[in-house]
Amino acid sequence: MNIQQLRYVREIIRRELNLTEAARALHTSQPGVSRQVRELEAELGIEIFERHGRRLTGLTGPGRELLPIIERMLIDVDNLKRVGQDHAAREVGQLVVATTHTQARYMLPPVVAAYRKRYPDVRLSLQQGSPTEIAMKVIRGEADLAIATESLDHYDELLTLPAYTWSHAIVVTPDHPLARRRRLTLADIAAWPVVTYSPEFAGRSRIDQRFAAAGLSLDVVLTAIDSDVIKTYVELGLGVGIIASVAFDPKRDRSLKRLRTDGLLPVNTTRVAVRRGTYLREFTLAFIEAFAPDLDAAAIRTMLAVDGTR
Amino acid sequence: MNIQQLRYVREIIRRELNLTEAARALHTSQPGVSRQVRELEAELGIEIFERHGRRLTGLTGPGRELLPIIERMLIDVDNLKRVGQDHAAREVGQLVVATTHTQARYMLPPVVAAYRKRYPDVRLSLQQGSPTEIAMKVIRGEADLAIATESLDHYDELLTLPAYTWSHAIVVTPDHPLARRRRLTLADIAAWPVVTYSPEFAGRSRIDQRFAAAGLSLDVVLTAIDSDVIKTYVELGLGVGIIASVAFDPKRDRSLKRLRTDGLLPVNTTRVAVRRGTYLREFTLAFIEAFAPDLDAAAIRTMLAVDGTR
DNA sequence: CTTGCTTACGAGACTCGTAATAATT
DNA sequence: AATTATTACGAGTCTCGTAAGCAAG
Numbered sequence: 263m264n265i266q267q268l269r270y271v272r273e274i275i276r277r278e279l280n281l282t283e284a285a286r287a288l289h290t291s292q293p294g295v296s297r298q299v300r301e302l303e304a305e306l307g308i309e310i311f312e313r314h315g316r317r318l319t320g321l322t323g324p325g326r327e328l329l330p331i332i333e334r335m336l337i338d339v340d341n342l343k344r345v346g347q348d349h350a351a352r353e354v355g356q357l358v359v360a361t362t363h364t365q366a367r368y369m370l371p372p373v374v375a376a377y378r379k380r381y382p383d384v385r386l387s388l389q390q391g392s393p394t395e396i397a398m399k400v401i402r403g404e405a406d407l408a409i410a411t412e413s414l415d416h417y418d419e420l421l422t423l424p425a426y427t428w429s430h431a432i433v434v435t436p437d438h439p440l441a442r443r444r445r446l447t448l449a450d451i452a453a454w455p456v457v458t459y460s461p462e463f464a465g466r467s468r469i470d471q472r473f474a475a476a477g478l479s480l481d482v483v484l485t486a487i488d489s490d491v492i493k494t495y496v497e498l499g500l501g502v503g504i505i506a507s508v509a510f511d512p513k514r515d516r517s518l519k520r521l522r523t524d525g526l527l528p529v530n531t532t533r534v535a536v537r538r539g540t541y542l543r544e545f546t547l548a549f550i551e552a553f554a555p556d557l558d559a560a561a562i563r564t565m566l567a568v569d570g571t572r
Numbered sequence: 573m574n575i576q577q578l579r580y581v582r583e584i585i586r587r588e589l590n591l592t593e594a595a596r597a598l599h600t601s602q603p604g605v606s607r608q609v610r611e612l613e614a615e616l617g618i619e620i621f622e623r624h625g626r627r628l629t630g631l632t633g634p635g636r637e638l639l640p641i642i643e644r645m646l647i648d649v650d651n652l653k654r655v656g657q658d659h660a661a662r663e664v665g666q667l668v669v670a671t672t673h674t675q676a677r678y679m680l681p682p683v684v685a686a687y688r689k690r691y692p693d694v695r696l697s698l699q700q701g702s703p704t705e706i707a708m709k710v711i712r713g714e715a716d717l718a719i720a721t722e723s724l725d726h727y728d729e730l731l732t733l734p735a736y737t738w739s740h741a742i743v744v745t746p747d748h749p750l751a752r753r754r755r756l757t758l759a760d761i762a763a764w765p766v767v768t769y770s771p772e773f774a775g776r777s778r779i780d781q782r783f784a785a786a787g788l789s790l791d792v793v794l795t796a797i798d799s800d801v802i803k804t805y806v807e808l809g810l811g812v813g814i815i816a817s818v819a820f821d822p823k824r825d826r827s828l829k830r831l832r833t834d835g836l837l838p839v840n841t842t843r844v845a846v847r848r849g850t851y852l853r854e855f856t857l858a859f860i861e862a863f864a865p866d867l868d869a870a871a872i873r874t875m876l877a878v879d880g881t882r
Numbered sequence: 883c884t885t886g887c888t889t890a891c892g893a894g895a896c897t898c899g900t901a902a903t904a905a906t907t
Numbered sequence: 908a909a910t911t912a913t914t915a916c917g918a919g920t921c922t923c924g925t926a927a928g929c930a931a932g
Contacts (some may be wrong), residue, residue: 263649264574266897294898296912306656316905324659331651331851338574338645342638346616349634354919481911541641576922592886605922626887626930746905 265339267302268332270295271310275329276402279311279318334539340403341541348543354383357546360396360405361388363488364464365532368402368508372423373553380552384545392487393462400537406546408535409553411465415533422533423565425554429529430469431523433496440502441519448524455501457492460485464506465530472528493518494507542566575649577612578642580605581620585639586712589621589628599712644849650713651851653722658853663807666691667856670706671698673798674774675842678818680719690862694855702797703772710847716856717789718845719863723777725843732843733875735864739839740779741817742831743806750812751829756836767802770795774816775840781837795810803828 268283274295277283281299285292303310310325311318321329331400347355361370361553366388378386389396393413399405401419408414432451434440440450452473458480461549466485473480483501486492489509496503497517504527510520534550536542542550547559584605591609595602606686620635621628631639636803657665671680676698688696699706699715703723710716711729718724724732742761744750750760762783768790769776776795783790785863793811796802799819807827814837820830844860846852852860858870 263652264897280911291899291917292911293900293913297914298897300913306652307660308656313912317907317910318912324655327655327659327851328652331648331655335645335648335652338641338648340615341641342573342645345634345637345641346618350617499827541637543892574922590886601924602886603888603890603925607889608922610888623887624931627885627932628887 263302263306265335267298268335270298271302271328272332272336274299274311274318274320279320280319280570281314293354330404337403337537337539341539344541344543348541351383353381353545355543355545356385356387357407357543357549358387358399358405359407359409359549360391360399361409362393362396362463363411364392364411364506364509366390367488367490368506369532370553373549375409377549377552381545381548386549397535399469400535403537403540406536406540406542407549409532410535411463411530411532412467413462414535417535418540420535421538422535423550423554423557423562425532425534425550426556427529427531429507430465430504430523430526430527431510432523433493433503433505433510433515433518434521435497435517438499438502438519443521446521446523448473448476448478448526451502451504452480454481455483456480456497456504457484457486457501458482459492459502460487463487464489465528468528468530469504536566573612573615575645577608578645580608581638582646583623584609584628584644585631590632598612646773647713647847647849651849653851654851656781658851661693663691663855665853665855666695666697667717667853667859668697668709668715669717669719669859670697670701671719672703672706672721672773674721674816674819675719676700676715677798677800678816679842680808680863683859687859687862691858696859700850706843707845713847713850716846716852717859719842721773721840721842723772724845727845729848730845731876732845732846733860733864733867733872735844735882737839737841737861738835739817740775740814740833741820742837743803743813743820743825743828744817744831744832745807745809745827746829748809748812748829750831753831755880756831756833758783758786758836761812761814762790762878764791764874766790766814767794767805767811768792768814769802770797770843771783773797774799775838778838778840779814806845846876 269288273284273288274281277287281295282292285295299310304406308324309322310328312320312322313368370388374386374388389399391399393410396405396410397414397417397420401417408420409425414420430448440446440454443450458469459465470480484495489505492503492505493509493515503518510518512520525538534554547562550562551559552559579598580594583598584591587593587597591605595605598605609620618634619632620631620638622630638692680698684698686805701709703720705714706718706720706726707724707730710718711727718730719735724730732844742756750756750764753760768779771777780790794805799815802813802815803819803825805811815830820828823869844864857872860872861867861869
């Protein structure tokens with residue numbers, strides 16, 4: 263048994279049982295992968311993959327039991343390397359942050375600026391994607407952190423930490439009838455066409471829940487994944503905009519008016535997710551710390567430690 | 573990096589930083605181990621061991637961080653093998669149970685008899701030792717299960733399951749003054765010399781606590797690790813015996829009288845311990861199930877699953 | 883001067899890539 | 908017919924054992 267064999271098995275499964283694809287992804291030859299897999303199977307005394315003739319068609323029962331152990335071992339391989347790097351060159355390395363548009367556009371810029379100054383030798387890479395995509399990136403080890411408001415809690419493989427809370431803002435054109443109202447109700451908003459986020463983004467689901475709880479349903483005429491698109495169409499008069507309040511800048515967005523909503527809309531929590539069982543390098547913890555004002559390195563370490571005991 | 577290197581590192585640490593010993597234990601050459609360790613260190617970019625000249629004198633900081641990851645990976649290597657064996661030959665294999673005298677002598681015989689009939693191809697091996705020793709055996713992977721009444725809860729690496737509860741019995745010679753008393757008190761017992769278990773065995777610590785709580789202290793004139801020794805000396809009139817009640821057999825022990833103690837002495841829980849993170853083969857679960865009347869395979873699996881999520 | 887780690891070197895095993903083969907879709 | 912896994916074979920690498928060297932207690 264060797265680590266390479268485990269990598270091969272994982273990659274074949276990730277590539278949907280296409281051994282050829284896996285070989286390509288791992289920059290090696292197809293026969294090499296085939297052979298190593300068979301050798302591992304022989305050593306363990308079982309078949310990992312179901313084969314119909316010469317095609318891999320699925321995982322066997324034992325194969326399914328093997329998989330989580332293999333994944334954990336490969337994570338641990340990375341962990342060993344990270345421990346090494348963390349001590350060999352404490353503030354040198356790579357940090358991949360997967361995040362959604364709203365975070366990248368409005369919340370992260372100041373954090374990133376400060377972080378880059380503090381850690382000039384960390385190659386910081388931001389990767390934008392949908393909540394599902396960024397969660398998968400972290401689970402597969404392609405990103406170190408995921409930052410998003412929704413749906414990071416649905417994965418057993420992830421450990422999420424609350425970073426900060428925020429709520430939405432209602433924006434309209436200055437000449438919109440709602441602009442004159444002193445106090446809004448949910449029904450006021452629901453009376454107009456709405457422009458807001460796509461279902462899985464930026465707390466959208468919680469908005470829907472709030473209105474549904476009040477017996478109302480929204481007439482959403484345009485959904486977007488980023489706030490700038492929403493603002494653009496609100497300016498065009500397409501409807502009332504619901505955006506993350508951080509996305510509204512009174513100076514820049516002079517053609518829009520933000521309405522008072524005190525407590526009307528739900529509070530959202532933006533969370534940072536890491537892969538359970540991964541070793542976090544010191545500069546990774548520092549990023550979380552910088553991003554989440556309520557968390558300090560000590561608190562993060564304890565949450566990880568409690569979790570990591572298994 | 574390869575698995576062998578990790579084994580070498582672990583073994584060196586287990587052998588108290590004696591690389592020569594580690595090489596011997598692993599049936600390989602000293603230079604080979606030395607070389608592989610240096611190569612691992614080079615690949616990770618750190619020193620794992622502190623060296624004074626040519627002697628290994630300790631672990632470095634990064635070395636200490638590496639260790640738990642290495643241990644976990646090596647456990648996972650075994651786990652992979654076990655999954656294989658479990659499917660290749662479900663009821664064939666080896667099961668090592670580490671336990672204390674009282675369990676081995678009184679509680680296990682019927683379980684073992686039934687188990688051997690049910691699983692004739694499982695090589696069952698019982699290893700007797702002190703609670704500390706058997707706990708270490710399981711932690712080091714030398715035994716699959718530990719069965720004992722005390723001190724299995726003090727190890728983070730172990731997961732313990734309650735198997736059954738029991739209490740102690742007071743035994744005396746038939747002509748002892750206490751033999752005529754209808755109802756005993758703690759003070760009655762404390763008035764006489766006592767023969768019982770060594771401090772870490774068979775619930776001894778809880779006996780002491782009980783008497784201490786009542787403001788009494790025991791005059792222990794002989795401590796033993798096994799009940800047979802205790803009974804022998806009680807027969808010789810050395811003192812009042814306190815033994816596990818299962819160790820008293822009215823038919824065999826005709827020269828002793830068991831006194832009524834209803835509720836006087838504390839209740840003990842015998843526990844089964846397994847190494848956290850290890851895959852338990854089906855026949856291992858079956859043994860636990862056979863030993864612990866209150867646990868069934870499903871219950872055990874859930875406890876392990878909850879624990880194993882990490 | 884004994885114990886114990888490291889360096890040197892050579893034999894043997896193993897991994898991996900190319901080419902050819904066989905089986906599915 | 909095209910795609911995909913397995914078998915065959917050979918080059919190159921790597922591991923490991925023996926022997927020699929060297930540092931520490």
